[in-house]
Amino acid sequence: MQIKTLQVQEGRQLIDVEALVLLSGPIAVGKTSVRQELLAAHGFDYVRSSAYLKALAEAQGQGDQREHLQNLGDRLDVETDYRWVLDQVARPGFAASPSQKRWLVDAVRKRRQVEHFRKAYSHRVLHVHLDAPESVLQKRYELRLVTTGDVTPYQVATRHENEVASRSLIEIADLVLDASTMNPKELADAIAAATR
Numbered sequence: 001m002q003i004k005t006l007q008v009q010e011g012r013q014l015i016d017v018e019a020l021v022l023l024s025g026p027i028a029v030g031k032t033s034v035r036q037e038l039l040a041a042h043g044f045d046y047v048r049s050s051a052y053l054k055a056l057a058e059a060q061g062q063g064d065q066r067e068h069l070q071n072l073g074d075r076l077d078v079e080t081d082y083r084w085v086l087d088q089v090a091r092p093g094f095a096a097s098p099s100q101k102r103w104l105v106d107a108v109r110k111r112r113q114v115e116h117f118r119k120a121y122s123h124r125v126l127h128v129h130l131d132a133p134e135s136v137l138q139k140r141y142e143l144r145l146v147t148t149g150d151v152t153p154y155q156v157a158t159r160h161e162n163e164v165a166s167r168s169l170i171e172i173a174d175l176v177l178d179a180s181t182m183n184p185k186e187l188a189d190a191i192a193a194a195t196r
Contacts, residue, residue, distance in 0.1 A: 017121060018124070021104045021127075022117055023128055025130035025169075028138075030184060032106070035106050045104070046106050047094075048089070049106070049108070053072050053076075070162040085108060108166075111172060114169065125174075127173045132178060
């Protein structure tokens with residue numbers, strides 16, 4: 001079966017996009033592990049909104065703690081009508097690797113961000129939301145605190161407007177997967193199958 005690609009004009013360069021997965025979900029749900037599986041086994045490349053925020057925060061002399069990054073993302077949302085993930089993260093990444101056909105955006109956190117991707121890339125977008133029971137998320141988050149050095153308590157992180165908005169994306173996702181009942185490989189396999 002031949003897969004048609006959507007050709008998108010980025011400046012003067014024509015970029016073919018076969019599949020564009022937008023990943024969303026609560027903190028500590030396992031997005032990074034799923035991303036690693038998609039890259040290793042399914043030919044995806046990725047762009048990360050959090051990496052962009054960390055680099056920007058560093059350039060502005062701000063801290064890279066979760067709350068600082070969330071506030072920076074919120075400010076960019078207001079300044080760009082939520083387009084920064086598309087225009088400042090995804091498009092430059094796509095343009096840097098024009099031969100890459102399968103992309104993952106890790107992660108979208110607001111409804112308007114998803115809308116901008118859908119408008120720009122039409123039917124090639126698959127919005128996948130990972131979810132898990134709250135007790136599982138909290139346990140994973142607390143285990144992660146030990147290795148990351150982040151000091152933001154789980155209850156504080158989950159009350160932030162960004163996290164609340166991210167969790168609400170379950171309502172508009174094309175595919176919702178339970179990350180407590182599937183391992184990262186199974187999740188990645190299900191996502192890849194849904195893009196075919």
